Amino acid sequence: xxxxxxxxxxxxxxxxxxxxxxxxxxxxxxxxxxxxxxxxxxxxxxxxxxxxxxxxxxxxxxxxxxxxxxxxxxxxxxxxxxxxxxxxxxxxxxxxxxxxxxxxxxxxxxxxxxxxxxxxxxxxxxxxxxxxxxxxxxxxxxxxxxxxxxxxxxxxxxxxxxxxxxxxxxxxxxxxxxxxxxxxxxxxxxxxxxxxxxxxxxxxxxxxxxxxxxxxxxxxxxxxxxxxxxxxxxxxxxxxxxxxxxxxxxxxxxxxxxxxxxxxxxxxxxxxxxxxxxxxxxxxxxxxxxxxxxxxxxxxxxxxxxxxxxxxxxxxxxxxxxxxxxxxxxxxxxxxxxxxxxxxxxxxxxxxxxxxxxxxx
Amino acid sequence: xxxxxxxxxxxxxxxxxxxxxxxxxxxxxxxxxxxxxxxxxxxxxxxxxxxxxxxxxxxxxxxxxxxxxxxxxxxxxxxxxxxxxxxxxxxxxxxxxxxxxxxxxxxxxxxxxxxxxxxxxxxxxxxxxxxxxxxxxxxxxxxxxxxxxxxxxxxxxxxxxxxxxxxxxxxxxxxxxxxxxxxxxxxxxxxxxxx
Numbered sequence: 001x002x003x004x005x006x007x008x009x010x011x012x013x014x015x016x017x018x019x020x021x022x023x024x025x026x027x028x029x030x031x032x033x034x035x036x037x038x039x040x041x042x043x044x045x046x047x048x049x050x051x052x053x054x055x056x057x058x059x060x061x062x063x064x065x066x067x068x069x070x071x072x073x074x075x076x077x078x079x080x081x082x083x084x085x086x087x088x089x090x091x092x093x094x095x096x097x098x099x100x101x102x103x104x105x106x107x108x109x110x111x112x113x114x115x116x117x118x119x120x121x122x123x124x125x126x127x128x129x130x131x132x133x134x135x136x137x138x139x140x141x142x143x144x145x146x147x148x149x150x151x152x153x154x155x156x157x158x159x160x161x162x163x164x165x166x167x168x169x170x171x172x173x174x175x176x177x178x179x180x181x182x183x184x185x186x187x188x189x190x191x192x193x194x195x196x197x198x199x200x201x202x203x204x205x206x207x208x209x210x211x212x213x214x215x216x217x218x219x220x221x222x223x224x225x226x227x228x229x230x231x232x233x234x235x236x237x238x239x240x241x242x243x244x245x246x247x248x249x250x251x252x253x254x255x256x257x258x259x260x261x262x263x264x265x266x267x268x269x270x271x272x273x274x275x276x277x278x279x280x281x282x283x284x285x286x287x288x289x290x291x292x293x294x295x296x297x298x299x300x301x302x303x304x305x306x307x308x309x310x311x312x313x314x315x316x317x318x319x320x321x322x323x324x325x326x327x328x329x330x331x332x333x334x335x336x337x338x339x340x341x342x343x344x345x346x347x348x349x350x351x352x353x354x355x356x357x358x359x360x361x
Numbered sequence: 362x363x364x365x366x367x368x369x370x371x372x373x374x375x376x377x378x379x380x381x382x383x384x385x386x387x388x389x390x391x392x393x394x395x396x397x398x399x400x401x402x403x404x405x406x407x408x409x410x411x412x413x414x415x416x417x418x419x420x421x422x423x424x425x426x427x428x429x430x431x432x433x434x435x436x437x438x439x440x441x442x443x444x445x446x447x448x449x450x451x452x453x454x455x456x457x458x459x460x461x462x463x464x465x466x467x468x469x470x471x472x473x474x475x476x477x478x479x480x481x482x483x484x485x486x487x488x489x490x491x492x493x494x495x496x497x498x499x500x501x502x503x504x505x506x507x508x509x510x511x512x513x514x515x516x517x518x519x520x521x522x523x524x525x526x527x528x529x530x531x532x533x534x535x536x537x538x539x540x541x542x543x544x545x546x547x548x549x550x551x552x553x554x555x556x
Contacts, residue, residue: 122552
């Protein structure tokens with residue numbers, strides 16, 4: 001090598017430039033340790049003076065002796081301390097000094113393991129060259145942690161707020177109808193005011209076939225269509241509630257007239273039986289309805305009314321679906337009447353059976 | 362203004378003067394926010410109204426409040442993170458002063474949308490420096506003043522700080538280093554002990 005291409009540098013200056021380097025003799029014994037490496041390795045142990053006593057070379061695997069290291073000059077090395085395998089280094093070995101069998105200079109750095117190593121060996125900024133970005137890496141790790149903690153706190157607060165909002169919500173998100181919570185609220189208010197009102201429990205018929213046959217997306221679409229039908233069959237002051245999967249509750253404040261309620265129920269069944277187009281198919285459903293009014297109850301008792309409406313609903317189902325029935329304390333007399341009425345609005349049983357979902361050409 | 366800044370003002374006021382005072386300040390400022398989210402951004406008027414509300418309620422000048430805020434950010438144990446991140450700037454107080462020029466970029470590495478002032482350090486005669494502060498809004502120099510005072514304590518340096526006023530959107534601080542090793546200072550380890 002021409003002299004002009006050779007550098008001469010003081011050992012102390014080299015320590016400043018590269019505080020984590022080693023100079024290794026051809027026999028493998030360590031001739032010199034820069035200050036930061038000295039701090040990490042602690043006081044020299046006369047029994048372990050060679051580089052391979054102190055370090056395990058993990059990469060490349062074939063590096064077993066200094067001769068290998070010399071051949072691998074310029075290749076990135078991966079090392080770890082035998083004493084503490086958690087301390088890992090990246091390194092680069094280059095030959096120094098004259099001749100083919102001179103010393104090797106091995107410069108080391110922590111790479112990504114810096115956070116662990118700096119903490120373990122309690123290193124300070126002065127243990128690193130100012131050009132080494134280790135301190136900046138530590139800064140960033142710490143700053144990131146702080147920011148992440150803040151973000152996590154924010155997420156937790158937002159999540160809490162969302163749950164609270166959902167709990168307080170009165171709306172069913174799929175259909176935009178009122179939900180069970182809203183229903184309880186309304187019923188409590190009506191009962192508290194001793195107001196007259198009617199309850200209608202609407203349970204869809206053949207909805208399960210829609211869900212099973214065409215999937216949940218089709219089912220959702222049908223439910224939205226049902227919601228529109230129910231809204232258009234009721235007055236502005238009435239409440240339309242989606243109480244569960246395919247179960248709806250209609251509340252009619254101030255309305256206890258059975259004839260009017262029967263007409264409304266008929267209109268609802270008729271409306272729900274209209275084919276519903278879903279993508280390229282047509283779904284057909286119907287509904288069974290149970291109705292109660294506050295008349296007949298001494299004090300309006302929402303729980304008992306819902307129970308009685310449910311019993312009436314099941315009577316409708318039992319009687320062949322696609323029909324309505326009145327329930328409540330004076331149900332016996334009205335059930336007959338309602339049963340007779342059924343034929344006038346919902347056709348016969350045969351038609352109800354055909355109302356199963358099916359494709360239309 | 363970034364929520365982190367508003368949130369620090371909130372923490373400072375609520376902890377120094379109590380929750381009741383904080384609520385009174387918020388009511389007086391009429392900002393409609395009881396507590397700031399540190400990871401959200403708020404319109405700059407919110408901060409201005411908050412500071413005006415605090416000054417009126419506490420009967421202190423905006424400058425005094427901001428200077429105390431700066432001290433609080435560094436010296437309050439609950440704000441450890443700020444002090445530690447600042448200490449990464451350098452081994453000595455002078456190193457730290459020089460690192461202030463990177464403060465904006467350092468902050469952005471951690472919180473990309475956090476706007477901090479642009480700082481420029483100029484050596485003056487003797488062991489003195491001037492620090493030029495440019496920020497989207499004027500009048501935040503006193504925060505730096507309070508922070509520098511507390512950081513000097515942290516490093517164990519004795520300094521004299523003066524706010525030289527503002528001109529052309531730039532505030533200027535004068536920092537005179539009387540003794541770099543006046544006291545022992547607080548320890549700083551690169552890796553925070555497990556908390």
